[in-house]
Amino acid sequence: MSTADVTVYGIVGSLRERSWNRMLLESAARLAPEGVTVTISELVGRLPLFNEDLLGREPEAVTRMRAEVAAADALMIATPEYNGGVPGVLKNAFDWISLPLGASVLQGKPVALIGTSPGRLGTARCQFELRNMFVFSQSPVMPGPEVVMPFAHECFDESGHLKDPVATERLGVLFGKLRAHVAASRLEAAVR
Ligand SMILES: Cc1cc2nc3c(=O)[nH]c(=O)nc-3n(C[C@H](O)[C@H](O)[C@H](O)COP(=O)(O)O)c2cc1C
Structure with a gap:
């Protein structure tokens, strides 16, 4: 691994076994440029419902997810929208790992x-909500290109691999932006 390498923690906002969004994130992991590694989290479905009373004695899955997020250079979130908003399981995960407020791993x-x-x-409304949510942790959300894919059932081949050329190209540009952002942050930290 080189010092220029970038690790990306992938989070899927659907627990469905045949989730289109899981297929999308798995495709993104395969398409990631050299030096960028995407690992997909298996913890979202194992987190308990958020409850402030549990703070300080969080279940192990919460501690593990915090550690996995902390260890990554960046996040990539592939999620559906439910009723025009962020799926409950995804919001639940971010409510847990957004703490302690102001000093969280996010x-x-x-x-x-x-x-x-x-x-x-194609999940545009959910992405809009997520952008707003990340204001709280001051997590810079890549401004684009937007990877917002309608008609999911037409975008993948029989093996579940992304076949949509526009989405494929956009993913490539998005990875480039993410990598450039991480490189700039490292440079800033080095000269500080
Ligand atoms: C409760 C519920 C609400 C939904 N609301 C939306 C919605 O607001 N917008 C949308 O595009 N699809 C909506 N859908 C359809 C989902 O996009 C679809 O089930 C999708 O396949 C879920 O993502 P996944 O394939 O990654 O599991 C909804 C589905 C459910 C079950």
């Missing part, structure tokens, strides 16, 4: 948003 962590849905808006 603080300043760069984020790339991607998503697909069988409908016409």
